[in-house]
Amino acid sequence: MTSPTIYAQRRASVAAQLGTGGIAIIPTAPEQQRNRDSHYLYRHDSYFYYLTGFTEPHATLVITAEGEVTLFCQPKNLEREIWDGIRLGPDAAPATLGLSRAFPIGEMAAQMPKLLENRSTVWYPFAIHAGLEGRVDGWLQSVRSRVRYGALCPDQQRDLCSILDEMRLVKDANEQGTMRRASAISARAHIRAMQRSAAMLRAGQEVREFHLDAELLHEFRQHGSQYPAYGSIVAGGANACVLHYRADTALIKDGDLVLIDAGCELDGYASDITRTFPANGLFSGPQRALYDLVLASQDAAVAVTKAGARFVDPHEATVAVLAQGLLDVGLLDKNKVGNAQDVIANRSYFQFYMHRTGHWLGMDVHDCGSYVEPSQVGQISERKDPLSGETIKDRPSRILQPGMVLTIEPGLYIRPAVGVPEKFHNIGIRIEDDAIVTETGCELITRGVPVKADEIEALMKA
8 A cells, every 4th residue: 555655755856846936736536427317337547546645525735836735635424434434534635645634525616726826836737637627717706806905816837747757757666566456357367367278268158258357357356356357358259350359249269369358456556468369268260370470579679678769669669670571581572662761751550550559557557658759759751652642740759767668569461352362361469468678678567468479378277
């Protein structure tokens, strides 16, 4: 469990960046109605949780440049607590969470104009919380009504995400530890699904995608994960060629490949693993050829992932291996597309590999943080995309630092098409691991589940 001191340090860091007279407003997420009188399982806002560790709904945090911290939260209410659970309440919140003061959420309309009065700049997350901008305008209008009495109203509004995104991009030791634990749980879940698939087919049982999804969910909760970090992808056969496919009722046949992209969330932090395996535990020749190619491309990406490298470097390393490999296995005809350099230049590989090789990972599965190097944001180059013909403006890619966490996830997706050898039809493969950047390389925290084809086959025989 994260120490309250860590949250206090984060709030102090925010305060120090607000500038003279600055004030920041950070709401948590609203509850979302599922149907009639039932809500979805509640999940807090990541920015709010990052600064508080507080998981109740109907709460807002306010931080001033001087380090004063105010929380608005639900008041104690015996009747509602019987139904919904114990609330911390405003009286206990300051001591428990290390805050300056707390008020009932119902007093926010009265208290916010007082907090905003005589401030120069109001910061809040832009374009995230529906209606927040209008509420801020209303509070500021109340402040403006007092200017004849000498009150000053903030004359600037700034996006707080610009501060918080940079803070969240580099994970501290506590965050890294949580993400390692989340990754270990997710790895065990993938192993469980692999083994269940092979065991059911050996026993002559019908295997459907939801059978394997059930194994994932069981393992997540069995080890304390609060929920999946995202909707799990469990795709058998041709379904694996649909990038954002969801686990459904489709039959998984003996001889199919199964692609599972799934990870749990633990204490507010996501994991994200993809493995592709033969449903029966044994790769066919064409499946193995493409699987080994994707794994080789991931190895190349891992090798260049380290402090001082650019975020784009793993993707470029992946594409270089895939370009040559697609020519070697006959998915691309060198007489039509040229050599590997031509394949890259013309993006001929895009038919089979159409996504980037990774993304930031943290409290959100596609975590916040700029992919452009802040110190070089003004350096712009232009190029014409060979497929769309549009002009693309490029800026220098982010320089990796120790503590950044990203995924490394190359893939190949072979849909039937003219010129595509039939033996490769409907094969979809993705291999994804989570990497913590270090000074000399990266730590792959998701290798608790095997990745080499021989190791996967051995595991599924067990």
